[in-house]
Amino acid sequence: MFSGFMLNAWLAGSIVAIVAGVVGFFVVVRGTAFSAHALPLGAFPGAAAARLLGVDEFFGLIAFAGLGVLGIAALGRRNRHDVATALSLVTLLGLGALFLSLTQQYSQEVYALLFGEVLGVSNAELLPVAVLGGMAIVLTLAFFRPLLLSAVSAELAEAEGISAAAMELLFLGILGFATAVTVPVVGALLVFSLMVGPASAARSLTTRPGPAIALSVALALVTAWASIALSYVTDWPVGFFVGALGAAWYALGRIVVRRVGEVRAPVVQ
Amino acid sequence: MDFLLKSVVAPGFFTSQPVITAMIVGGGAAIVSAIVGVFTVIRGQSFAGHALADVSSAGGSASFLIGVNPLLGFVVMALVAGAGIEVFGVKDVRERDLVTGIITGAGLGLAALLLYFAVRTTSTTGAAITVMFGSMFAISQSVAPLAIAVGFAALLMVGLLFRPLLLTSLDPELAAVAGINVRLVNGLFLMMLALAVSLSAITIGAVLSTALLIGPAATALRLASRPGIVLLLAPFAGLIATFGGILLAYDSYGWGGGHGWPVSFCIVALVLTLYLLASLVSRFGIGLKALDIEA
Amino acid sequence: MEGGDEVLGVADLSVAFPGHMVLDRVGFSLRAGEFCGLVGSNGSGKTTLLKAILGFVKPQAGSVYLSRAEGRQPSVGYVPQKIALDSYMPLRARDLVSLGLDGRRLGLPLPDAERRARVEAMLSAVDASGFAQERIGNLSGGQQQRVLIAHALVRRPKLLLLDEPLANLDIRSAAEIVALLRRISSAEKIAVLLSTHDMNPLLGAMDRIVYLAHGRAVSGGIDEVVRTEVLSRLYGYHIDVVRVHDRILVIAAESAGEAHEELAHEPAHVAEIP
Numbered sequence: 001m002f003s004g005f006m007l008n009a010w011l012a013g014s015i016v017a018i019v020a021g022v023v024g025f026f027v028v029v030r031g032t033a034f035s036a037h038a039l040p041l042g043a044f045p046g047a048a049a050a051r052l053l054g055v056d057e058f059f060g061l062i063a064f065a066g067l068g069v070l071g072i073a074a075l076g077r078r079n080r081h082d083v084a085t086a087l088s089l090v091t092l093l094g095l096g097a098l099f100l101s102l103t104q105q106y107s108q109e110v111y112a113l114l115f116g117e118v119l120g121v122s123n124a125e126l127l128p129v130a131v132l133g134g135m136a137i138v139l140t141l142a143f144f145r146p147l148l149l150s151a152v153s154a155e156l157a158e159a160e161g162i163s164a165a166a167m168e169l170l171f172l173g174i175l176g177f178a179t180a181v182t183v184p185v186v187g188a189l190l191v192f193s194l195m196v197g198p199a200s201a202a203r204s205l206t207t208r209p210g211p212a213i214a215l216s217v218a219l220a221l222v223t224a225w226a227s228i229a230l231s232y233v234t235d236w237p238v239g240f241f242v243g244a245l246g247a248a249w250y251a252l253g254r255i256v257v258r259r260v261g262e263v264r265a266p267v268v269q
Numbered sequence: 270m271d272f273l274l275k276s277v278v279a280p281g282f283f284t285s286q287p288v289i290t291a292m293i294v295g296g297g298a299a300i301v302s303a304i305v306g307v308f309t310v311i312r313g314q315s316f317a318g319h320a321l322a323d324v325s326s327a328g329g330s331a332s333f334l335i336g337v338n339p340l341l342g343f344v345v346m347a348l349v350a351g352a353g354i355e356v357f358g359v360k361d362v363r364e365r366d367l368v369t370g371i372i373t374g375a376g377l378g379l380a381a382l383l384l385y386f387a388v389r390t391t392s393t394t395g396a397a398i399t400v401m402f403g404s405m406f407a408i409s410q411s412v413a414p415l416a417i418a419v420g421f422a423a424l425l426m427v428g429l430l431f432r433p434l435l436l437t438s439l440d441p442e443l444a445a446v447a448g449i450n451v452r453l454v455n456g457l458f459l460m461m462l463a464l465a466v467s468l469s470a471i472t473i474g475a476v477l478s479t480a481l482l483i484g485p486a487a488t489a490l491r492l493a494s495r496p497g498i499v500l501l502l503a504p505f506a507g508l509i510a511t512f513g514g515i516l517l518a519y520d521s522y523g524w525g526g527g528h529g530w531p532v533s534f535c536i537v538a539l540v541l542t543l544y545l546l547a548s549l550v551s552r553f554g555i556g557l558k559a560l561d562i563e564a
Numbered sequence: 565m566e567g568g569d570e571v572l573g574v575a576d577l578s579v580a581f582p583g584h585m586v587l588d589r590v591g592f593s594l595r596a597g598e599f600c601g602l603v604g605s606n607g608s609g610k611t612t613l614l615k616a617i618l619g620f621v622k623p624q625a626g627s628v629y630l631s632r633a634e635g636r637q638p639s640v641g642y643v644p645q646k647i648a649l650d651s652y653m654p655l656r657a658r659d660l661v662s663l664g665l666d667g668r669r670l671g672l673p674l675p676d677a678e679r680r681a682r683v684e685a686m687l688s689a690v691d692a693s694g695f696a697q698e699r700i701g702n703l704s705g706g707q708q709q710r711v712l713i714a715h716a717l718v719r720r721p722k723l724l725l726l727d728e729p730l731a732n733l734d735i736r737s738a739a740e741i742v743a744l745l746r747r748i749s750s751a752e753k754i755a756v757l758l759s760t761h762d763m764n765p766l767l768g769a770m771d772r773i774v775y776l777a778h779g780r781a782v783s784g785g786i787d788e789v790v791r792t793e794v795l796s797r798l799y800g801y802h803i804d805v806v807r808v809h810d811r812i813l814v815i816a817a818e819s820a821g822e823a824h825e826e827l828a829h830e831p832a833h834v835a836e837i838p
Contacts, residue, residue: 307654311654313650428672429671431671432663432666432670433669435663440647442644443667446618447663495656498654
């Protein structure tokens with residue numbers, strides 16, 4: 001399990017998990033569940049187009065994730081899941097289906113892109129994944145306090161000279177990077193579970209943001225490693241384990257909250 | 270006229286059995302989805318509809334594995350998921366989005382597993398595509414009777430609960446004061462949603478079914494303000510998109526490459542186009558106010 | 565005080581949320597056609613009282629009596645402060661009022677001349693005929709309110725409850741709504757309970773007042789209740805009632821904050837002035 005080609009899987013999986021853990025914490029705290037769900041789905045046709053063109057699928061993912069970021073940002077601040085956004089997303093998904101239908105291995109490729117693949121990241125892709133993932137993490141940590149403050153209250157942030165709109169755009173961008181990195185391994189449909197499950201549990205178990213992020217990353221790593229190992233052993237799809245574990249972490253967080261009696265909101269130092 | 274018809278419709282369209290089955294099942298799905306979709310949009314439950322569709326894919330996958338009517342698998346799973354959402358309901362909107370997304374993920378993961386088994390143990394190929402993106406021309410004729418029954422049941426429920434549903438969707442407190450059992454109405458609506466979503470899932474796939482649910486509905490809501498008119502326009506729009514999509518996909522087989530475009534993509538593209546047109550029209554103030562005549 | 569035509573009776577009603585008493589042994593009654601103001605500052609418990617009467621909140625103690633019309637349903641109309649309106653909602657003002665008549669009925673609505681006539685009459689009674697065809701999402705706050713009042717009244721309830729209807733209106737609109745309600749209340753013998761934090765717009769129209777402070781209530785005629793001694797006893801610290809140019813001002817003393825602490829240890833007094 002630990003030799004040769006599987007080394008790739010462990011490396012890529014670990015990078016993906018760290019990114020998901022860090023970014024996922026802010027997804028939960030900032031309440032951007034819809035964008036986190038939507039961007040991977042929007043990136044899907046990019047990967048499909050890439051496969052069709054014979055180009056490295058990674059570039060397709062980035063391109064369409066970028067388009068998705070611009071699209072969501074351009075449609076303004078919609079806290080509601082506006083019909084236009086939802087319809088555009090579904091059309092992009094349909095477009096992805098179209099591209100894949102024009103390739104040779106329609107069913108296999110649909111499956112891999114939707115539900116993930118243990119060996120989803122090739123050797124050539126390892127460097128871009130590391131770089132992009134690293135950028136996502138560095139940006140998040142660098143803008144840690146403004147992101148947190150604008151999550152609590154846009155007005156408080158403005159009072160401190162932080163543009164809430166800029167933070168939204170920044171976070172969308174970070175989410176875009178994270179999406180491009182995560183989709184190949186866990187699949188477009190399960191990115192959300194990896195980001196949100198561990199982060200929800202972490203948010204419920206600790207009060208301070210620093211330890212919460214650390215815990216979120218730790219749980220995400222456990223999820224990724226367990227999913228890869230179990231997938232290797234049983235040959236079952238990675239996405240299944242990610243979905244199940246994500247739900248388990250979330251449930252854990254909810255049970256703890258009920259015991260304690262209140263949700264612990266992160267305290268800004 | 271004849272020439273126009275010949276150039277738009279590829280030969281054999283009206284006599285092909287798969288096409289006829291597709292039109293019946295697809296048409297039924299379009300009508301039911303549009304009508305239930307109107308209430309879904311005004312109640313702001315589009316995300317729930319999306320979630321129900323995704324989770325029902327596990328049921329669809331299971332039916333491939335067991336070898337039963339795929340619609341049955343979708344319907345049962347969607348009903349179970351709907352009951353789950355009602356029982357584990359959360360008040361806060363943010364929290365609700367999180368739990369909906371998590372349940373969706375778990376359901377999709379389960380679908381992944383069942384599809385994996387289906388491919389390994391049975392001889393069906395392309396199960397993933399059929400469940401996720403639909404294979405409209407491959408719908409077996411045996412599905413049609415069940416589809417009609419499911420559709421009829423959903424429409425019957427909407428018809429019976431029409432007024433309580435409107436009032437409850439507007440404001441639960443007003444509905445409660447009028448003596449309506451709001452909890453019951455909400456629960457029954459989730460059942461209707463589950464039925465509608467299953468129908469559109471077997472036609473254009475679980476992942477895309479939201480398009481048939483909210484697209485035509487939103488289109489109609491842009492154009493008209495009377496509830497009766499809206500509930501006539503929406504299925505009309507849905508039928509245009511569905512039949513048009515089927516026609517387009519059928520024609521595309523003749524465009525070279527030996528491989529047609531997926532029906533689901535064609536339908537979804539038409540749904541989006543209709544919505545954008547309606548948005549443009551309504552923005553320029555040309556509403557269908559003339560249709561708001563007194564009955 | 566039980567009268568043959570008592571429409572609403574609240575007795576010893578107590579509601580507690582975790583940590584504090586929101587309503588503390590509140591009691592009063594309303595008769596047919598009486599116009600009553602439910603007055604209290606924010607946080608005094610007005611909305612909770614209305615919700616308890618409507619059955620949305622379960623009291624820890626006490627009871628609510630509502631007279632019933634024919635059939636088992638209590639005959640109450642309710643106008644909430646605001647309804648969350650979607651731009652997608654496909655309902656015209658006229659449709660909303662119509663739903664007030666038959667919102668409970670199963671099955672598809674068939675055209676009904678009598679129903680239409682009642683809806684038209686109600687719309688004109690609240691001066692809403694001019695915008696009856698508009699989508700409710702496009703109406704102004706004041707217009708929406710008239711439509712909600714029509715919706716609540718179209719079934720001729722015995723009691724009408726309104727939650728802070730004047731809060732977001734300018735003085736002129738507020739006066740119009742009060743006059744409208746008074747007119748309908750007298751003509752149809754409908755009891756009206758209207759909550760507000762400022763009693764002044766109601767001064768000409770009110771028959772009675774229920775004054776809420778810190779969850780406790782005093783009820784009776786305006787001249788009886790809105791007096792320095794009565795309100796001071798209710799609040800538990802000194803209150804000045806000042807009349808200036810037909811308006812009434814209720815002013816709390818400076819040390820009101822500390823006095824409130826002592827209040828918690830005193831047995832509660834509820835006064836009902838016959």
